[in-house]
Every structure is written in structure tokens, then in C-alpha cells.
Amino acid sequence: MLHRCFMVIGALLSLAVSPLVASESCQATGYPGIPGIPGLPGRDGRDGEQGQKGDPGQLLHGAAGPEKGAKGDPGLPGFPGKRGQSGEPGGAGGPGIRGVAGEPGEHGTAAVQQQAAFSVARGTNDYPDRRSVIRFTKIITNINNDYNSATGHFRCRVPGTYYFVYHASVDDRLCVQLKMDNTVLAPFCDHRRGKRQVTSGGLSVYLSRDQEVWMETTEYRGMRGTANGYSIFSGFLVHAH
Incomplete structure (x- = not known):
């Protein structure tokens, strides 16, 4: 296609040049010619040499x-x-701090229950004071020291039914009271005089833990306590509960 264009352009130039040549032969001076067609782009040149290293x-x-x-x-x-x-x-x-003591436990079996019993005698021949606790100071039997010879009181350690009994050697009138926590359980009296004899009395009672039982005199206190005639106070557990 490009080649055809050049051929057409060449033909046109030849037609235009012919009159010019003819006229140049006729005239002394001619007109400037038409500028030529730009040539084809040239090829890229070779790479130049590497330049010097620049300053930092x-x-x-x-x-x-x-x-x-x-x-x-x-x-x-x-x-x-x-x-x-x-x-x-x-x-x-x-270990932690020791806790507060708990309530008493339930009763164990009969094989491991602790027993309670005492028998004590009047250790002097002097009469006890009127309307006072009778102290039996000569210990015959006292399991676990439930009877206190200093106070004359028995304190219950094992709750249950107990039997208490006294045997007194007397040569004058005697009236005693069996008491529990300041309550009279039973009075016993012997008003015979002038002849030495033995009087006794007893009963059974239910005790709770820490209840106390003791004997007291009234106005009549003719109780002896010699080697020939003891006055004895006894108590024992019949059945624990």
C-alpha cells in the first residue's frame, strides 16, 4: 500500500516537473521546487558509554x-x-485452729458404756451440822470420781436411771433428805432415842448429765461414823439412756 502511494506521488511529480522544465528554458529564472517527502524513521543508534560514578x-x-x-x-x-x-x-x-467442743454424742453400745457407782462412809463420829449437806469423807468406791468428798455431791456423768441408798448408824433422832438440784426427792426419819441402831432408805431416780444428788440433815442429826458403825451413802447406775 505504501509503495502504491509513492508511485502515485512520483507520477504527479513528473507531470508537475515537465512544465517547469519547459518554462525554465523559456525564462531566465525559475520558482523554488516543492519540498520533498519526509524520509522513513532511522534505526536506533548504539548505546553510549557508561558515565562516571556520581558523588554520594x-x-x-x-x-x-x-x-x-x-x-x-x-x-x-x-x-x-x-x-x-x-x-x-x-x-x-x-493444722487449723482447734474448734469449739461439740454437743455430747449419742450413747454407745452397752459394751463400751462407762459405768457409774460410788460408796462413801462418814469418816467422823461427830454429828453433822443442822440443815447442812452431809459429807462422807471415807471413800470405799468412787468410779471416775463422780462423788466429790469435798462438797458431798454426786454429779451425773452418764445419763440414766440410778439407785441411791443410805445406811446410818444412829443413837439419837435423825431426819435426812435426799435431794437433787435443790429438789427434795425423799425425806427419811427415825425418832427413836436411847438405843443405838441402824436406819436406812433408798430410791431410784432418772438423772440427766451434770445433775447432782446429795444428802442433807434437818433439825435432827444423830448420825454416827465410827469403826464399829459406819454411816454409808451409795449410788449406782441401773440403766443408761
Whole structure:
């Protein structure tokens, strides 16, 4: 296609040149010709030689930034994390503080129950005081020291039914009272005089833990306590509850 264009252009030029040549032969001076058609682009030239190494650039430091800002407010608490794995068991702790004593336990079996019994004698030949606790100071039997010879009282340690009995050697009128926690359980009296004899009395009673039983005189107190005639006070557990 380009070749055809050049052929057309060449034909046109030849037609235009012919009159010019004819006229040039006729005139002394001619007109400037028409500019030629631009040629085809030339090929790229060869690469030039490598230039010299340039000077190193300058290292520029920027201005210092602003100072450290103030501490911000705490953020909102995050969601609870997942439960981690259980750790190894810890060592045994030290002993704790001793606790308060508990209530008395239930009664055990008959094979392991503690028994309660006492027998005590009047250890003097003197009459006891009027309207006072009779103290029996000579111990014959006293399991677990339930009878207190200093006070003349028996204190219940094992709740249950007890039997109490006294045997008194007398040579004068005698009236005694068997008492429990200041309540008279039974009075016993012997008003015979002038002849030494023995009088006695007894009864059974239920006692709760820490209740106390003892004997007291009234106005008549003719109770002896010699080697030839003891006055004895006894008690024992019949059935524990």
C-alpha cells in the first residue's frame, strides 16, 4: 500500500516537473521546487558509554518528633478468657485452729458404756451440822470420781436411771433428805432415842448429765461414823439412756 502511494506521488511529480522544465528554458529564472517527502524513521543508534560514578548524596536528618504523650485512660475490661487447665494438687496445709467442743454424742453400745457407782462412809463420829449437806469423807468406791468428798455431791456423768441408798448408824433422832438440784426427792426419819441402831432408805431416780444428788440433815442429826458403825451413802447406775 505504501509503495502504491509513492508511485502515485512520483507520477504527479513528473507531470508537475515537465512544465517547469519547459518554462525554465523559456525564462531566465525559475520558482523554488516543492519540498520533498519526509524520509522513513532511522534505526536506533548504539548505546553510549557508561558515565562516571556520581558523588554520594547527602544524608539528611528529619526534625525530632513530638515528645511522648500522656498515658491514656484504661480501656474497658475484656471478656473473660477460657478456663485454663487444672494445676497440680497443692501440698497439705498446716493444722487449723482447734474448734469449739461439740454437743455430747449419742450413747454407745452397752459394751463400751462407762459405768457409774460410788460408796462413801462418814469418816467422823461427830454429828453433822443442822440443815447442812452431809459429807462422807471415807471413800470405799468412787468410779471416775463422780462423788466429790469435798462438797458431798454426786454429779451425773452418764445419763440414766440410778439407785441411791443410805445406811446410818444412829443413837439419837435423825431426819435426812435426799435431794437433787435443790429438789427434795425423799425425806427419811427415825425418832427413836436411847438405843443405838441402824436406819436406812433408798430410791431410784432418772438423772440427766451434770445433775447432782446429795444428802442433807434437818433439825435432827444423830448420825454416827465410827469403826464399829459406819454411816454409808451409795449410788449406782441401773440403766443408761
